[in-house]
Amino acid sequence: MRNRISHFCPGLVACVVLAASVAASAADQELLASLPEAELALQDTLDHWGLPFSDQLRRFQQAQEYWLDLLGGEATKNFMLGTQHGLEKIPKNKYWFKGNYGNRVHVSAARNEVESFQVAVLPAIGKQLDRVTLASGPLQREEGAGVIPATALTIYRVGYVQTVPPQYPVLYVGPWPDVLLPNGPIEIAGTDLGLFWVDVKVPRDAAPGTYSGQLTLDADGHRVPVQVGLRVHSFTLPDRVPFPIAVWTGATWPPGQKMSAEDYRRTLAMFLEHAVDPISVGKEGVTLDKLDLAAFDETIAFCMDRGLQLFEIPNSVKTPEKLRPLVQHLRQKGWLDKALVYSNHDEPTEATLREANLPFYRQMKRLYPDLRVYLASQYYQEIDQACDIWMSDVSTAFGASFAAGHRGRSELWFYYCHLPIHVDFCRPLVHAPNMQIDNEAIEHRLAPWVAWKHQTPGMFIWAGNRGWQSQEGGITDWEKAGWRLSDTTAKFPFGGIHNGNGFLLYPGPHPSIRLKVLRDGAEDYGYLMELKKRRLRATAADQLLQDADSALAVPPDVLVDAHYFNRDPYGLLRTREAIARLIETLAE
Incomplete structure (x- = not known):
């Protein structure tokens, strides 16, 4: 009997499967016939996860x-x-x-x-x-x-x-x-x-x-x-976690209309409300030949009252002596430690670094030794002789870990712009966290975790609202017609299309989901800072201290390195909850 069943089973199974298939096919056809046209248009498609x-x-x-x-x-x-x-x-x-x-x-x-x-x-x-x-x-x-x-x-x-x-x-x-x-x-x-x-x-x-x-x-x-x-x-958490997320900003609405003073301040306030520093506030509209210190002070004080941690002032490349009145004023106000000046050549080649950035830095240090210079660049051996804050893309040269170990005397920040130039990549840029509209939200939130893991005390994103220039229509027209992203590729020496590069909020101003997620990442950084503070003071059981040390090292459930991280949001969310429990358990 067993052999006879075994012998006939393949044919029997085939008949059963065929009958089920016919029934399923009939049910499918009946279902399709009941669907509206909008659903029928999707019948042969997959979703973003690949599900039919x-x-x-x-x-x-x-x-x-x-x-x-x-x-x-x-x-x-x-x-x-x-x-x-x-x-x-x-x-x-x-x-x-x-x-x-x-x-x-x-x-x-x-x-x-x-x-x-x-x-x-x-x-x-x-x-x-x-x-x-x-x-x-x-x-x-x-x-x-x-x-x-x-x-x-x-x-x-x-x-x-x-x-x-x-x-x-x-x-x-x-x-x-x-x-x-x-x-x-x-x-x-x-x-x-x-x-x-x-x-x-x-x-x-x-x-x-x-x-x-x-x-x-x-x-x-x-x-x-x-x-x-x-x-x-x-x-x-403090009103502002001491971790700068710096962006360059502008004071124009698309397609080029100058903001009113009130609109400009509302835009600045929205960035600061979300733990993002609009550092261009120190140079936007500032004319060194006709320096209006009262207006400058009013704008900077407005932002500092809302948590501004850093700001940039003009670099006056050709005549750096013109900076002296402003630098002296900042020193008198006690704001010079928050002031930055950008180097004279952005994203230099190695030759440009030596011919331009190094001499500029030496000149600035001679004139203003306590004014910090920052620069976005790939790693070069002399990078710490060209800037006080070196901003490196996590995908360039030999990667984030290498940069952290070769920062020299410079302070290291990671920066995100999606189209750096004069670089070489160690890994694909798109495998690291990025800030585009069509990146998953986990990428935006992980950037502060990458900073914590490599002990970098700040980060930079290009840019806050400079990507508005290509937008057509008026300030509010887009709310009815929809925001239109440019389909024009960035021109040489850049290239490609980058959906959402250059802005984190919309005219109005209105925040973006990306801005909200970045704020949450800054708050995660605040959790880590609070845990570290309590860990240093704690006299708890060894296992509890080991758990705290593991969390502070950033566990693999969140990320291994900048190009190898967990895309499942629950890995980060579980870790965040574990950190909260550790904070509450450890004595203050």
């Missing part, structure tokens, strides 16, 4: 069933909700959603920290939502008295930017989430989802513990609560 539309559709239908079970009689069949942390860029296509289906979100934060999450609204197949709103509410402490007011929650509408085909690898070309617009009603149709970004600013004096509350989502009259749980840690 058939499986995307299956997941979506399963999620709808889960949604109805979760909310029971309160559920609407017209839409469902999803939530996600702030470390994932959520595509516009609702079938590509990879977050958590449901109406619950849990986050944690230190006191005086901002933590983010996202709320996605996913219409049912074939449904359109004409007016969707999200309103905040207070969070009540569960263990006793204490309220985080609704005003501590800021809600944004997430806008999408259509990318153009670049020469570097990306998950997809199309609408990427980036611009964050003021809260307001949204419309959702076709295969789109609607997306809200929520910032929770934990008050400095908030009592530690667990808080809960809800947001209210209203879609065409159907109201659904979004349940929020927040764990507030017992330690407090």
Whole structure:
């Protein structure tokens, strides 16, 4: 009997498989016939993870069933909700959603920290939502008295930017989430989802513990609560973590209109609110021949009151003596330690470094020995004789670890511009963290971790808002028509298309998701600083100290080096939570 079954089994299995295939094919055809045209247009496509539309559709239908079970009689069949942390860029296509289906979100934060999450609204197949709103509410402490007011929650509408085909690898070309617009009603149709970004600013004096509350989502009259749980840690972050993230900025709106003084200050304030230093503030509009010290002081003081850590002043290459009145003034104000001057040749070749940058540096040190010179350059043997702060791309020369060991007497920063020149690469630039719209969010957040791992006390990004120049239309036209990225390649000696290079916020000003994620990375740096401070004072058990040392070394669950890191956001988020527990456990 066994042999007969064994003999006939292949044919039997083939018949069963064929029958199942026919049944599945019939079911598939029946399903396709029921789909709207917008869905039918996707039937042969893959999502950004490589999942075919058939499986995307299956997941979506399963999620709808889960949604109805979760909310029971309160559920609407017209839409469902999803939530996600702030470390994932959520595509516009609702079938590509990879977050958590449901109406619950849990986050944690230190006191005086901002933590983010996202709320996605996913219409049912074939449904359109004409007016969707999200309103905040207070969070009540569960263990006793204490309220985080609704005003501590800021809600944004997430806008999408259509990318153009670049020469570097990306998950997809199309609408990427980036611009964050003021809260307001949204419309959702076709295969789109609607997306809200929520910032929770934990008050400095908030009592530690667990808080809960809800947001209210209203879609065409159907109201659904979004349940929020927040764990507030017992330690407090400073108003500004002492880790400069420097950017060059300008005072013009696209396509070249000069900002008003008020708009310029609002732009500067937005950078500083997100732990980014608009260092051009010390040279923007500054004329050494007609130096207006009162106006200079007013602008610098405005920024320093909001956490500015460094600023750049003109380098006056041809007549550096003209800097003397300004330098003397900075010395009298006690601001000279925050002032920088850029070298006379950006990203030099080795020959240019020797012929231009080295003599410039010697001249500046002779005239102004306490004024620091900074320079972006590949490694050269004499780099520490050309600048006080050497900014190196993590992919150039022999890489980040080599740079950290060969900085000489210079302070090392890593810089991110996506198209450095006069360099050679040790590894592909696109394998390291970058700041483009079509980079995954984990890349932006990892940059401060790379800095910590290599003990570099600052970082630089090109640029804050200088990439606006190529934008067509007026200051607000783009909000209706959509932000248009240039499809023109950068010209020789540069090259390529770089989606989002040169700006981290939008005219308005409005923040970007990239700016929010960078802020979170700076706060991670603050966690590491707090852990290090407590570790140095601690007399705890050996295992606890070993755990602290492992976290301070940056575990492989986050990154190994600048080109070998964990793209799963939960690796970083788990590590961050472990660091928070260590901070709370170690005695102050």
